[in-house]
Amino acid sequence: MSETQHLRQEHFQAARASIAGQALLTPLVPVGAVTTPAGNPLLLKAENLQPGGSFKIRGAIHSLACLTLTQRAAGVIAYSTGNHARAVAIAARQMGIRAKIVMSPDVPAHKIAAVHEQGAVVVMAAPSSQARRDLAEELARAEGLSLIPPYDHFDVMAGQGTIGLEILEQTTPAAIFVPVGGGGLLAGIAAAVKQATPAVRVIGVEPEWENDAWQSFRLGHQVALPAASGSIADAIRVQSLGDLTYPVISRYVDEIVTVSEAEIAASTLLIASVAHLVVEPAGGVGLAAALAYRGNLPEGPVVSIASGGNTTLAALHALGAAAVVD
Numbered sequence: 487m488s489e490t491q492h493l494r495q496e497h498f499q500a501a502r503a504s505i506a507g508q509a510l511l512t513p514l515v516p517v518g519a520v521t522t523p524a525g526n527p528l529l530l531k532a533e534n535l536q537p538g539g540s541f542k543i544r545g546a547i548h549s550l551a552c553l554t555l556t557q558r559a560a561g562v563i564a565y566s567t568g569n570h571a572r573a574v575a576i577a578a579r580q581m582g583i584r585a586k587i588v589m590s591p592d593v594p595a596h597k598i599a600a601v602h603e604q605g606a607v608v609v610m611a612a613p614s615s616q617a618r619r620d621l622a623e624e625l626a627r628a629e630g631l632s633l634i635p636p637y638d639h640f641d642v643m644a645g646q647g648t649i650g651l652e653i654l655e656q657t658t659p660a661a662i663f664v665p666v667g668g669g670g671l672l673a674g675i676a677a678a679v680k681q682a683t684p685a686v687r688v689i690g691v692e693p694e695w696e697n698d699a700w701q702s703f704r705l706g707h708q709v710a711l712p713a714a715s716g717s718i719a720d721a722i723r724v725q726s727l728g729d730l731t732y733p734v735i736s737r738y739v740d741e742i743v744t745v746s747e748a749e750i751a752a753s754t755l756l757i758a759s760v761a762h763l764v765v766e767p768a769g770g771v772g773l774a775a776a777l778a779y780r781g782n783l784p785e786g787p788v789v790s791i792a793s794g795g796n797t798t799l800a801a802l803h804a805l806g807a808a809a810v811v812d
Contacts, residue, residue, distance in 0.1 A: 492640040493677040493734060498651055501544070501644040504551040508580065509544050510536055512788065513658050519759040521775050522792045526660055526788040530773065531653060534765050534795025537636025538600075541793050541809065542573035542669060544638070545645030549634050550577045552641045558583050563631040565611070565622035566587070568597030569721050569794050570636035572697040574673075574679045575604035586631065590614070590621040594720060598627070603659040616715055638728030647674030653789055654683055661687035661785035663772035663779075666699045666742065667722030669731030676738035687783065688780055689741040690735065693717040693750060698726050699735070703742040708732050718805070719750055721768035723792055741781070749774040751805040757792065758802065767805070770800070788803070 506607055517528040534543035550562065561584035564574040571587040578585035585606040589598055592613035602609055611621040619635070619671040626633040635642060649671075651658060662679065667670045669690075692699050695715035702709045710726035717723055727735065735742075745753075754770030757763050771791030 492598065492767055493643060493647070493674075495678070495681055497640070497644045498647045498678045498692060501548040501641070502648045502651060505544050505648060506550040506647060508537070508547050512536065514653070514779065515763060517531070517773065518759070520756070520760060520777070522779055522783065523786050524783055526783055526786065528773065528776055529763055529787050529789045530763060530792040531789055532763055532792050533649065534763060534769055534792050536575045538569070539794055539796040540569040540573065541646060541649060542569045544648055545577060545642035545670060546570065546573035546577040546634065548645035549639060549641040550574075550581055550583060552683055553632055554676070557632045561585065561629075561631050562634050563588065563622050563626050563629075564634045564636065565618035566636050567593050567720060567723065569796060571606070571615050572597065572600045572796070574634050575601045575606035578606065579604050580751045583763065586625065586698060588625070589616045590618055592714065597796055607741065613666045615726070635728070637668030638730045639670070640730065641732065642670050643674040643677070644669045645674070647678035649790070649791065650675040650678035651682070652681060652807050657787055657789070659686050659789045660784045661788050663689050663691050663776045663790045665719075665722050665768050665771045665789065666692045667689040667724035667768070669699065669727040669735050671730040671791065671793065672739060673734035677734055680738040685784065688738065689775065690739055691771045692722060692742070692744055693719050693771065694724070694744040696723050697744050701741045701746050702727055702732060703735070704738070718747055719768040719771055719798075720770070721766060743770055743775050745774040745778065751780060753777060755802070755805055763792060764795045764802070765792045766794050769793045769795060
């Protein structure tokens with residue numbers, strides 16, 4: 487079955503029904519008087535306000551809702567650098583499902599602590615997305631757990647795609663700038679938006695230091711980086727698009743661009759000072775790209791996905807130096 491058969495509009499509508507009352511319909515927040523270089527007004531889709539502090543709650547809730555009663559009784563396992571881990575832990579706790587999460591020592595301590603607080607068991611793997619995935623798959627087989635991947639799963643993509651449906655109801659955007667790690671958020675939004683309103687440009691954004699998606703899009707085949715970078719956008723330090731997300735992105739996404747560490751830091755601080763939202767660096771990459779974008783855009787507002795807000799005051803303070811030095 488092709489990716490388009492898996493991601494039709496009825497799948498996004500089903501996901502929206504799953505998350506109703508549990509995930510927020512998040513607002514579009516203006517970025518003051520700041521515009522794109524072409525003069526488009528800028529809006530932030532404030533997913534940092536979601537339970538768990540990120541958009542990941544959408545895909546987690548929908549994926550668990552799609553499990554059978556037998557699967558729920560056996561428990562679930564996920565692997566993540568933080569936000570998906572927390573979302574699965576929250577959704578599992580709400581549904582009374584036992585959860586185990588594979589993380590790694592390079593994940594910020596506050597994100598690991600947040601998973602523990604939800605009652606999930608944390609298991610450590612080596613610090614790479616492939617190592618986390620390998621251990622999670624091994625434990626899923628050994629313990630009979632249902633694997634809830636962070637991005638490479640159609641139920642996850644359908645859940646994240648509900649953001650696109652909401653945006654189209656809230657405004658008529660010229661473009662949507664979307665952070666990309668493994669590609670679940672970008673694939674879901676792009677498929678939902680492009681099938682409904684093809685004229686809206688959907689643009690993926692990732693750090694220059696973690697540019698596997700940019701390379702894959704340009705070369706026409708999946709590119710995997712050998713190791714995680716040191717990018718401040720830790721939530722999207724994923725070294726390859728997923729096998730399922732890549733074809734969807736190739737079909738529906740208009741463009742993928744990269745931003746520097748200084749641009750990420752500056753946009754994250756701008757969001758705090760002008761839009762009065764606290765976002766983590768991964769939540770600032772979309773705005774960073776929109777502020778620097780020199781391509782042609784139609785008239786209308788440009789929406790950036792403020793994907794998450796799981797950071798600390800100390801980390802935000804440190805961005806002041808990063809904003810001027812790459």
